[in-house]
Amino acid sequence: xxxxxxxxxxxxxxxxxxxxxxxxxxxxxxxxxxxxxxxxxxxxxxxxxxxxxxxxxxxxxxxxxxxxxxxxxxxxxxxxxxxxxxxxxxxxxxxxxxxxxxxxxxxxxxxxxxxxxxxxxxxxxxxxxxxxxxxxxxxxxxxxxxxxxxxxxxxxxxxxxxxxxxxxxxxxxxxxxxxxxxxxxxxxxxxxxxxxxxxxxxxxxxxxxxxxxxxxxxxxxxxxxxxxxxxxxxxxxxxxxxxxxxxxxxxxxxxxxxxxxxxxxxxxxxxxxxxxxxxxxxxxxxxxxxxxxxxxxxxxxxxxxxxxxxxxxxxxxxxxxxxxxxxxxxxxxx
Numbered sequence: 599x600x601x602x603x604x605x606x607x608x609x610x611x612x613x614x615x616x617x618x619x620x621x622x623x624x625x626x627x628x629x630x631x632x633x634x635x636x637x638x639x640x641x642x643x644x645x646x647x648x649x650x651x652x653x654x655x656x657x658x659x660x661x662x663x664x665x666x667x668x669x670x671x672x673x674x675x676x677x678x679x680x681x682x683x684x685x686x687x688x689x690x691x692x693x694x695x696x697x698x699x700x701x702x703x704x705x706x707x708x709x710x711x712x713x714x715x716x717x718x719x720x721x722x723x724x725x726x727x728x729x730x731x732x733x734x735x736x737x738x739x740x741x742x743x744x745x746x747x748x749x750x751x752x753x754x755x756x757x758x759x760x761x762x763x764x765x766x767x768x769x770x771x772x773x774x775x776x777x778x779x780x781x782x783x784x785x786x787x788x789x790x791x792x793x794x795x796x797x798x799x800x801x802x803x804x805x806x807x808x809x810x811x812x813x814x815x816x817x818x819x820x821x822x823x824x825x826x827x828x829x830x831x832x833x834x835x836x837x838x839x840x841x842x843x844x845x846x847x848x849x850x851x852x853x854x855x856x857x858x859x860x861x862x863x864x865x866x867x868x869x870x871x872x873x874x875x876x877x878x879x880x881x882x883x884x885x886x887x888x889x890x891x892x893x894x895x896x897x898x899x900x901x902x903x904x905x906x907x908x909x910x911x912x913x914x915x916x917x918x919x920x921x922x923x924x925x926x927x928x929x930x931x932x
Contacts, residue, residue, distance in 0.1 A: 834848045
C-alpha cells in the first residue's frame with residue numbers, strides 16, 4: 599500500500615497567497631477524508647511561523663486553521679511542516695497540544711544537521727516524524743542519502759526526496775530514492791514530493807514508487823507552488839491503473855478537486871512561462887510569485903530574475919535576494 603499525503607492546505611498556501619479560510623479548510627479536510635486520504639498537511643506554505651514579511655502574511659492565524667483541520671478530521675492524521683529557524687520547539691509543542699499527529703521537518707538537502715533537535719522533539723511528542731530534504735535536485739544521490747541517514751539517526755521514521763523546484767527527471771528521481779532506500783533501515787520509509795514545473799510530477803511519483811518510495815505527496819487540483827504539485831486526483835487514477843494500491847476512491851478524489859478546491863482557487867497553477875523557467879533553472883517553486891512581484895516593481899523580465907536565482911543556487915529563505923537581483927538588472931538596463 600502506498601500512502602498518499604495530501605498537501606493542498608500547506609503547499610497550496612503559496613498559490614493562495616497564504617489566504618486560506620477556516621471554511622475552506624473544513625470543507626477540504628472533509629472531502630479528502632471521504633476520498634480516503636488518511637494523511638494531510640496544513641499551514642503556511644513556508645511552515646510553522648512562516649507568516650512574515652519575508653514569506654508573506656497569513657490571512658487567518660495558522661493555529662486557528664490547524665485547529666479547524668484537527669476538528670474536521672475523523673480519521674486522517676493532520677500534519678504540519680517546520681523549517682528550523684522559522685518554526686521553533688515552541689511551535690512543535692503548540693501544534694502537538696492542538697492534536698497534530700505528524701511533523702515534517704524541512705531543510706535544504708545538505709543541511710540535515712540543523713533538524714536534529716526538532717526531529718527529536720517531535721518524536722518525544724509521539725508524532726509521525728518526517729525528514730524533508732528540499733531542493734534534492736541540487737545534491738548528488740550518495741550525499742543526499744548521507745543527509746537522510748542523519749535525519750533517521752535523529753529519530754525520523756520517514757525521509758523524503760523533495761523536488762522543490764520541479765527540476766528532477768524520472769531517472770534522477772529513481773537514483774535518489776534508491777540511494778535513500780539503500781542506506782536507511784527497513785523501518786524508515788522513503789517518500790517523494792514532486793512539483794509540475796517541467797510537467798513530471800506524476801511521472802516522477804511513479805518512478806519513486808518503482809524505486810522503493812512508499813509515501814507520495816499530492817495536492818488536489820495540483821494546488822501548490824510554481825506549476826503546482828502532482829495532483830492527488832491524478833495520482834489516485836494513475837496508480838489505480840498501474841495496479842498500485844493507495845486506498846483512495848478515484849471518483850471521490852476527482853470530485854474533491856473539482857467541486858471543493860477549484861471554486862476557491864485564487865490562482866490555478868499551470869505550466870506557463872514562469873513555472874517552466876523555475877524547473878529549467880532549478881529554482882524553488884515558491885519563488886514564482888515573489889519573482890513576479892519583483893519583476894513588476896522594477897520593470898525587469900521575470901525570467902531573468904529566475905535564471906539568475908538558479909545561477910546563484912538560491913534556497914528557501916533567500917526570497918529577499920530576488921529584490922537585489924531585480925535592482926541590479928534594472929541598473930544594468932538603465
